Amino acid sequence: xxxxxxxxxxxxxxxxxxxxxxxxxxxxxxxxxxxxxxxxxxxxxxxxxxxxxxxxxxxxxxxxxxxxxxxxxxxxxxxxxxxxxxxxxxxxxxxxxxxxxxxxxxxxxxxxxxxxxxxxxxxxxxxxxxxxxxxxxxxxxxxxxxxxxxxxxxxxxxxxxxxxxxxxxxxxxxxxxxxxxxxxxxxxxxxxxxxxxxxxxxxxxxxxxxxxxxxxxxxxxxxxxxxxxxxxxxxxxxxxxxxxxxxxxxxxxxxxxxxxxxxxxxxxxxxxxxxxxxxxxxxxxxxxxxxxxxxxxxxxxxxxxxxxxxxxxxxxxxxxxxxxxxxxxxxxxxxxxxxxxxxxxxxxxxxxxxxxxxxxxxxxxxxxxxxxxxxxxxxxxxxxxxxxxxxxxxx
Numbered sequence: 001x002x003x004x005x006x007x008x009x010x011x012x013x014x015x016x017x018x019x020x021x022x023x024x025x026x027x028x029x030x031x032x033x034x035x036x037x038x039x040x041x042x043x044x045x046x047x048x049x050x051x052x053x054x055x056x057x058x059x060x061x062x063x064x065x066x067x068x069x070x071x072x073x074x075x076x077x078x079x080x081x082x083x084x085x086x087x088x089x090x091x092x093x094x095x096x097x098x099x100x101x102x103x104x105x106x107x108x109x110x111x112x113x114x115x116x117x118x119x120x121x122x123x124x125x126x127x128x129x130x131x132x133x134x135x136x137x138x139x140x141x142x143x144x145x146x147x148x149x150x151x152x153x154x155x156x157x158x159x160x161x162x163x164x165x166x167x168x169x170x171x172x173x174x175x176x177x178x179x180x181x182x183x184x185x186x187x188x189x190x191x192x193x194x195x196x197x198x199x200x201x202x203x204x205x206x207x208x209x210x211x212x213x214x215x216x217x218x219x220x221x222x223x224x225x226x227x228x229x230x231x232x233x234x235x236x237x238x239x240x241x242x243x244x245x246x247x248x249x250x251x252x253x254x255x256x257x258x259x260x261x262x263x264x265x266x267x268x269x270x271x272x273x274x275x276x277x278x279x280x281x282x283x284x285x286x287x288x289x290x291x292x293x294x295x296x297x298x299x300x301x302x303x304x305x306x307x308x309x310x311x312x313x314x315x316x317x318x319x320x321x322x323x324x325x326x327x328x329x330x331x332x333x334x335x336x337x338x339x340x341x342x343x344x345x346x347x348x349x350x351x352x353x354x355x356x357x358x359x360x361x362x363x364x365x366x367x368x369x370x371x372x373x374x375x376x377x378x379x380x381x382x383x384x385x386x387x388x389x390x391x392x393x394x395x
Contacts, residue, residue: 082117082170082192084261085220093196093204095250096257100190101240107183111175118190122176123165123228123236127184131158131166134173135222158225160184165232167264168223187236191257206258213265226267235260279317282307286314290330294337295357300326334358335371342376343383349376 086092099118106129113134122131135154158166168174170192178184196204207214226232239256242248289306290298303326304311318326334356341352353364368376 081194082119083220084119084193084217085169086193086217089217090207090214093198093201094193095196095201095203095254096191097194098189098191098243098253100188101243103185103187105183105185106176106178108180109176109178111177113173113175115171115173116190117170118192119170120168120188120190121165121236122160122168123187123233124160124162125185125187125233126162127178127182128159128161129182129184129186130177130179131160131168132156132175132177133158133168133223158223160186160225163230163233164225164227166223166225167221169221172222174223187233187240189236189240202254202258203261206262210262210265212269213262216261216265216268224268226264226271228267232260232263232267235263280321282309282314283318283321286318286326287329290326290333293357294330294333295355297357297359298330303330331367332371335368338364338368338376339372339379342380349380352376 081094086094099116103125113132133156135156137152137154160166193203207217235256239253239260242252242256285307286303289303300315301311304314307314315326318324318329322329324332337356338352341347341355342349347355350361353359353361356364358364358367365376368374368379372379374382
């Protein structure tokens with residue numbers, strides 16, 4: 001992002017390349033649409049709803065670019081790509097390349113429009129601000145339009161509050177506005193991707209393992225806004241602190257970057273629950289509640305209360321969607337956890353019932369034998385397990 005002029009505050013720490021462009025007019029060349037046209041398609045699909053009621057277009061895959069002096073064609077930066085939305089993101093191996101990372105406090109400030117060849121995450125630590133973006137759209141009536149009518153600029157505004165963050169794709173023109181008598185503090189990071197020298201990379205492996213991450217990266221978006229339960233913030237802080245080390249570890253940096261993307265992808269997937277049919281949303285939320293509370297003695301009415309529906313209604317829609325009742329699902333979940341504890345730990349069998357939220361040991365034995373066909377003791381004896389030795393050693 002561009003450095004402010006006389007705003008009365010300093011950047012706490014910043015390491016960045018000189019790559020920001022001057023303010024861009026809405027009539028100037030936009031590298032995103034130019035790349036789409038080179039791919040033979042400049043139409044933009046209908047915009048999907050995202051968190052907070054904002055919208056984002058589905059951009060086509062394009063290569064990273066850097067515009068010098070508003071040149072007509074973007075120039076690729078020595079193998080680096082600024083966008084995460086690569087057509088070969090699943091099949092190829094990439095590593096992160098960090099252009100900038102810094103804390104910044106802004107007071108009564110209005111930034112000029114700018115864009116840069118890197119993806120940017122702006123995390124609001126305190127206060128609030130407005131982010132304005134210029135999104136280039138393409139007419140769906142390409143054959144009937146004159147060249148001047150085939151694309152148009154749409155201005156969109158996003159309000160960020162404490163605990164929220166925005167992810168902006170590379171080369172999307174944007175600016176920051178902090179209202180008069182207002183202050184905001186944020187953590188920013190700008191990054192791109194570079195080809196990995198090995199056949200596989202940590203990011204490549206995580207994309208194949210985490211379905212939420214692959215889904216996020218295969219659905220291009222100009223930007224999106226999410227509210228964070230602080231999981232993203234802690235990971236983002238850890239990444240920036242590692243990058244600030246005198247001798248940062250590339251492996252740890254890759255690990256934290258992959259963890260950051262996974263947390264963002266999972267959070268994004270959770271926000272999509274609101275776009276599901278209401279009954280399916282209730283079922284998913286009730287399943288999440290059971291997975292987070294199976295170790296407690298929870299009842300059907302407590303599960304229903306957690307998702308704000310009547311117990312009878314939840315029982316009916318749960319069985320319709322899952323072909324099993326909520327009680328049966330919870331019992332299966334508890335028995336699966338009990339099997340894991342019996343086979344992988346040396347926790348005494350009488351205590352395992354309490355670990356999975358069943359008060360009666362006799363009822364636990366009954367459920368377990370019905371679920372596995374064996375008693376807890378027989379199941380443990382048949383399992384190869386790692387036994388922890390808590391006894392002190394004289395060696």
